[in-house]
Amino acid sequence: MPHSCSAWNCTNRFSSQTRSIGITFHRFPKDRDLRKRWETALRREGFSASLSSMLCSEHFRPEDFDRTGQTVRIRTGAVPSVFRFPAHLHKVSASRIHVCLSQT
Numbered sequence: 274m275p276h277s278c279s280a281w282n283c284t285n286r287f288s289s290q291t292r293s294i295g296i297t298f299h300r301f302p303k304d305r306d307l308r309k310r311w312e313t314a315l316r317r318e319g320f321s322a323s324l325s326s327m328l329c330s331e332h333f334r335p336e337d338f339d340r341t342g343q344t345v346r347i348r349t350g351a352v353p354s355v356f357r358f359p360a361h362l363h364k365v366s367a368s369r370i371h372v373c374l375s376q377t
Contacts, residue, residue: 333351
């Protein structure tokens, strides 16, 4: 089963074609707090990442990557921040802010 990016309206799929143009895919962190920050950043109501959920590299800033080895890795603590949200998702709701603050 091919993996798709979990970000809203992202159509990137894990394939040799996306790899050839430099798009990498990254699983959600195992650390519970960081995983929750990634899930919140997606702004997908009711979304909970599974073990196979992934995000593509297009949702991270260039400085979020460690490219020193053969494998491209997300730097520790990096949170996805590059999205193209529809207008109704541009404002972060008070409940989402509360969830983030209550878990820190």
